[in-house]
Amino acid sequence: TFQNRVFSGAQPSGNMHLGNYLGAFRNWVKLQDSFECIYCVVDMHAITVWQDPADLVAQTREAAAAYIAAGVNPEKSILFNQSQVSGHAELAWIFNCVSRLGWLNRMTQFKDKAGKNRENASTGLYVYPNLMAADILLYQATHVPVGEDQKQHLELTRDIAQKFNNDFGVEMFPLTEPIIQEEGARIMSLRDGSAKMSKSDPSEYSRINLNDDADAIALKIRKAKTDPEPLPALAKDLEGRPEALNLVGIYAALTDRTRDSVCTEFEGQGFAEFKKALTDVAVSKLSPITGEMRRLIAAPDHIDAVLRQGAERASAIAAPILKDVKKAVGF
Ligand code: ADP
Ligand code: NA
Numbered sequence: 001t002f003q004n005r006v007f008s009g010a011q012p013s014g015n016m017h018l019g020n021y022l023g024a025f026r027n028w029v030k031l032q033d034s035f036e037c038i039y040c041v042v043d044m045h046a047i048t049v050w051q052d053p054a055d056l057v058a059q060t061r062e063a064a065a066a067y068i069a070a071g072v073n074p075e076k077s078i079l080f081n082q083s084q085v086s087g088h089a090e091l092a093w094i095f096n097c098v099s100r101l102g103w104l105n106r107m108t109q110f111k112d113k114a115g116k117n118r119e120n121a122s123t124g125l126y127v128y129p130n131l132m133a134a135d136i137l138l139y140q141a142t143h144v145p146v147g148e149d150q151k152q153h154l155e156l157t158r159d160i161a162q163k164f165n166n167d168f169g170v171e172m173f174p175l176t177e178p179i180i181q182e183e184g185a186r187i188m189s190l191r192d193g194s195a196k197m198s199k200s201d202p203s204e205y206s207r208i209n210l211n212d213d214a215d216a217i218a219l220k221i222r223k224a225k226t227d228p229e230p231l232p233a234l235a236k237d238l239e240g241r242p243e244a245l246n247l248v249g250i251y252a253a254l255t256d257r258t259r260d261s262v263c264t265e266f267e268g269q270g271f272a273e274f275k276k277a278l279t280d281v282a283v284s285k286l287s288p289i290t291g292e293m294r295r296l297i298a299a300p301d302h303i304d305a306v307l308r309q310g311a312e313r314a315s316a317i318a319a320p321i322l323k324d325v326k327k328a329v330g331f
Contacts, residue, residue: 002174006031007141009040009082011199012059013051015209016066018282019197021289022184022253023147029071031145031179037077038139038314039067041307044082044089045132048125049113049200061303062293066210068306069292078317080310082135087318091134092127094329098164099130103156109149113200133157137173138318145179148186149196154178168328184253190224193242211290214283221247221279226271233267235259244271247278254281 008028010020031037041063043056051059060081067079082088104110107129114121124131132153136144137160144154154176161173189195189206197207205223212220225243232238235258238245245259251274252259266274296303 002140002142004035004143005139005141006035006037006143006145006179007040007136007139008038008145009042009045009135010063010067011046012041012043012056012063012081013046013049014059014199015207015211016063017197017199017210018208018250018286019147019187020066020199021070021210021286022187022250023149024145025067025070025072026184026253027145027179027181028067028077031143032073032077035143037072038141038317039072039077039079040135040314041067041079041081042135045128048122048128060307061300062211062297064303064307065293065296066289068296069210069289074306074310078310078313080307080314084307084311085138085314085318087138087315087322088131088134090322091138091325092131094325095130095134095137095160095164096127098167099127099133099156099160103159104129107152107156109153129153129156130160133160136176137161138321139314140172140174140321141176142174143177143179145181147184148180151178151180170324170328172325172328183249183256183258187250187253188242188246190220190243190246193225193244193246208282208286210286211293212286213290214287217282217286218279221275221282224275226275228270230268230270231263231266231274233263235263238263247271247274251278251281254285 008024010024028037028039041060043060046056064079068074072079104126110126113125133156136157146154158175161175165172187197189197189201191203191206201207205220208217208220224247227241227244235248238248248259248262252262
């Protein structure tokens with residue numbers, strides 16, 4: 001039996017956005033009351049695609065600032081960056097030898113991220129899910145809050161845990177459960193309702209960044225793709241209207257309501273009206289977070305100290321687990 005423990009992380013690969021907030025950070029904050037939580041800035045994942053070194057330093061601080069500004073409490077939860085705890089890399093190597101090529105070949109995110117030029121993708125991008133399994137299992141984490149996009153990777157984590165336990169005849173790792181919330185689990189691009197909102201989307205109008213000011217948020221929502229139909233009474237009648245459904249879903253997630261209750265309130269109104277209401281809600285929810293992020297980023301020494309302390313706490317949990325793992329493997 002394993003003690004309940006939460007692990008999650010986000011990549012410091014550029015702008016933190018509304019999808020990260022609604023799909024991840026917001027949920028992380030809620031879990032702090034009921035779990036021991038470990039929240040990681042996964043800089044080793046970020047370098048699976050090229051990152052300018054100086055930018056990476058700034059982006060790592062920015063990610064940590066976003067977590068704290070969203071409500072992660074570093075006194076309570078452990079907040080650190082991955083590269084500072086060497087156990088992630090050590091366990092990832094062992095998992096490279098447990099995981100199977102056939103398993104990795106099924107990962108849809110690699111296909112999306114590698115794109116057409118697959119031969120030129122880094123090998124790190126390919127084995128990324130093995131590192132993610134190491135991130136989680138280094139702490140024997142029992143629960144991982146993630147967006148829909150990470151569900152397949154978490155299934156791989158369970159496969160790796162199970163194979164390790166079987167191969168070495170030990171109950172080393174738990175079969176980690178995902179925690180996926182109903183609203184906000186999959187926020188789509190504002191420009192294309194079939195693509196997820198992502199840091200790596202080159203269109204700046206595709207996402208609301210957590211450091212956008214009120215004018216930028218208003219402009220992006222105004223430019224968001226929709227259709228000329230009014231809002232229906234029930235969310236199920238938004239089927240076939242992915243952009244409209246996405247905006248209603250964002251409103252629901254930001255206000256902690258269901259899509260149906262949002263549709264009922266705005267039934268019969270067009271999206272020009274609805275977008276004004278959505279802008280008000282988005283600005284009032286996000287501007288305190290933006291302000292706090294800016295204050296934190298202006299004091300990088302403080303953020304660095306928080307990350308250092310977090311890395312010490314994380315290492316203390318990881319060390320005895322990694323020791324047992326190495327012994328099981330025969331190291
Ligand atoms: P990105 O895909 O933008 O690079 P990350 O891979 O760093 O973001 O993901 C960090 C966390 O944010 C993960 O838990 C992920 O599931 C969540 N997340 C990312 N994009 C979205 C989205 N569009 N909708 C909901 N959750 C998301
Ligand atoms: Na992602």
